[in-house]
């Protein structure tokens with residue numbers, strides 16, 4: 001790979017009928033100890049986390065009251081609470097208010113929220129969501145009842161976009177968002193941070209076409225000597241084989257597998273490897289990416305304790321079929337799946353994490369240098385017929401449609417003479 005920086009420009013930053021998509025199983029969040037802040041990241045002096053500097057000293061400022069914002073409507077549901085669209089009462093700027101539920105937590109404030117704030121304060125990149133500040137409600141005792149993280153607001157998340165058939169996508173969107181995702185991931189890996197929950201609902205998109213990585217609640221700083229990392233990370237559909245096989249000494253390559261799944265999902269408008277449980281997920285991976293072989297993954301026995309339970313006889317080894325599966329239905333537009341696009345996804349879905357492509361290399365692959373050429377976010381057509389859509393809202397819409405269909409079927413069964421009304425779209 002010779003010609004990196006020359007091509008890497010600044011990146012400020014089909015509708016199809018789809019079945020009701022099941023939710024990938026959600027993760028339980030665990031409380032690993034916090035490690036010190038990564039040294040390569042320079043801390044911002046923004047208001048996030050509310051510190052005021054006084055020469056060399058930094059001391060916490062009182063948190064502002066949530067009254068500073070008008071709560072408008074729910075847009076998301078996170079592990080720890082609801083996410084609302086809000087507006088700054090003075091400037092009118094839209095924000096996302098993520099409620100941190102401190103009540104369900106035995107030890108007061110959730111460790112994942114502390115970790116998320118700490119990491120977000122340290123990160124500063126066009127493809128990472130901006131945490132503006134933390135606010136709290138007045139009724140606070142020792143541990144405030146209501147604490148909100150205030151983020152810049154982005155009108156869509158990628159699941160909301162992909163699941164809304166009225167939103168027409170082009171190759172330009174897929175290519176630009178793939179590049180923006182890789183840029184954000186490269187930045188965090190360079191700073192020795194693992195995200196550990198990359199998936200389409202954690203990728204936000206605004207009306208300027210910018211994609212930003214959100215939900216840093218499972219992220220952590222990392223170095224290669226860490227031997228006992230939590231294995232129950234990454235939402236099942238996006239979880240790499242080494243984690244499913246019990247490797248607790250994983251690397252940033254776990255996020256790269258998730259990136260491969262997300263790129264494939266953009267072409268298909270639905271998840272690529274949708275297992276219902278861990279065993280099924282592993283089976284799906286093997287059916288798609290083939291079985292691991294001693295040549296392809298020489299240290300699998302020593303690094304993956306669960307591998308001994310699923311070893312295959314040499315004559316039962318499944319072959320690799322990534323290209324074939326990527327071109328198969330429900331790919332939205334098979335013509336878009338160029339050989340270079342397939343090659344990129346193929347290299348990200350390599351079973352052996354050592355050989356899996358990293359973000360820096362992925363930013364330089366031929367897919368970004370073939371027609372249609374990579375567009376900057378600002379050049380994307382973002383005049384979608386739906387002005388905003390997040391996963392939670394898309395699910396509500398689907399529920400409404402299903403409800404209407406059930407009611408219609410029931411009335412037909414009851415011999416309802418009235419002509420049935422079509423369900424709302």
Ligand code: ADP
Nearest residue numbers: 076078079080083096151153154157201215390
């Ligand atoms: P949790 O960490 O509790 O799972 P997330 O941060 O993933 O919560 O947020 C849940 C959902 O809320 C996201 O999938 C997204 O749809 C929505 N959301 C989160 N942050 C924003 C934001 N800054 N702007 C708009 N929507 C957001």
